[in-house]
Amino acid sequence: MLDITAISKTFHPGTPNARQALRQLSLHLEDGEFATIVGSNGAGKSTLFGAIAGSFYTDEGRILLDGTDLTFQPEHRRSRVIGRLFQDPMRGTAPHMTIEENLALAYLRASHGSPFRRITAKDRERFRSQLAQLDMGLEDRMHQPVGLLSGGQRQALTLLMATMVPPKLLLLDEHTAALDPATADKVLELTRRIVAEHRITCLMVTHNMAQALSLGNRTLMMAEGSIVLDVSGAEREGLTVNDLLERFRSGAGHALDNDRILLA
Numbered sequence: 001m002l003d004i005t006a007i008s009k010t011f012h013p014g015t016p017n018a019r020q021a022l023r024q025l026s027l028h029l030e031d032g033e034f035a036t037i038v039g040s041n042g043a044g045k046s047t048l049f050g051a052i053a054g055s056f057y058t059d060e061g062r063i064l065l066d067g068t069d070l071t072f073q074p075e076h077r078r079s080r081v082i083g084r085l086f087q088d089p090m091r092g093t094a095p096h097m098t099i100e101e102n103l104a105l106a107y108l109r110a111s112h113g114s115p116f117r118r119i120t121a122k123d124r125e126r127f128r129s130q131l132a133q134l135d136m137g138l139e140d141r142m143h144q145p146v147g148l149l150s151g152g153q154r155q156a157l158t159l160l161m162a163t164m165v166p167p168k169l170l171l172l173d174e175h176t177a178a179l180d181p182a183t184a185d186k187v188l189e190l191t192r193r194i195v196a197e198h199r200i201t202c203l204m205v206t207h208n209m210a211q212a213l214s215l216g217n218r219t220l221m222m223a224e225g226s227i228v229l230d231v232s233g234a235e236r237e238g239l240t241v242n243d244l245l246e247r248f249r250s251g252a253g254h255a256l257d258n259d260r261i262l263l264a
């Protein structure tokens with residue numbers, strides 16, 4: 001489904017602030033795979049997501065999704081087939097528009113409809129039943145502005161918007177890290193359910209090592225712009241968090257230094 005071949009990205013090249021964030025990184029994901037990603041601070045995890053989503057073009061390498069070459073496709077075109085959630089629940093929704101209007105925009109974009117088409121009664125019914133599945137009472141607040149929702153409600157809505165037409169790829173960048181523990185658990189459970197139900201190919205950055213091993217079918221570890229560890233199947237099932245840290249140390253040549261992992 002996703003084929004990344006030897007992508008590199010340097011920010012501010014040729015200046016004293018030059019920083020190589022991705023180094024010849026290659027990654028292949030099968031259809032329906034769900035891989036978690038952990039890594040040190042500044043390892044390039046968010047940059048990898050930016051490269052895939054088209055926030056910038058890479059300096060070299062190729063990115064293919066479901067056989068289509070995205071390498072030089074603009075971000076707005078990729079957003080029809082790639083869903084992305086950020087740590088900040090305020091991103092990804094328009095606060096002054098109602099829940100219904102936000103859902104309509106997401107739906108029309110992903111279903112290749114005209115963004116100016118009217119919302120029909122049938123659309124409204126679909127939105128209502130999808131909102132009800134979040135179990136947060138949002139189906140009765142469809143005419144309220146999204147800005148009135150709590151962080152957790154807003155992140156759940158963003159998740160729904162990103163998946164109501166299942167994307168070819170879902171990128172989750174620590175999307176529960178800014179939520180309180182109970183809400184984070186709820187949004188994570190929703191994520192697990194929606195991804196499994198639609199068999200969405202998914203990459204999820206997390207600083208929670210236990211989650212990195214328990215969610216999905218594969219764990220990737222990044223250091224200095226490269227993937228230094230890639231485990232799946234029986235090998236992954238037998239791993240503990242300590243094993244993972246040890247494997248990272250031998251792959252990267254140094255201990256995993258991520259302040260959020262240490263705090264967790």
Ligand SMILES: Nc1ncnc2c1ncn2[C@@H]1O[C@H](COP(=O)(O)OP(=O)(O)OP(=O)(O)O)[C@@H](O)[C@H]1O
Binds near residue numbers: 039040042047
């Ligand atoms: N827009 C940018 N301009 C300049 N440098 C950047 C930019 N974005 C990222 N970087 C640098 O690229 C490197 C990789 O950053 P990135 O945010 O991808 O790391 P990360 O693995 O997501 O880190 P963290 O876990 O701390 O969020 C860092 O050194 C960062 O400072």
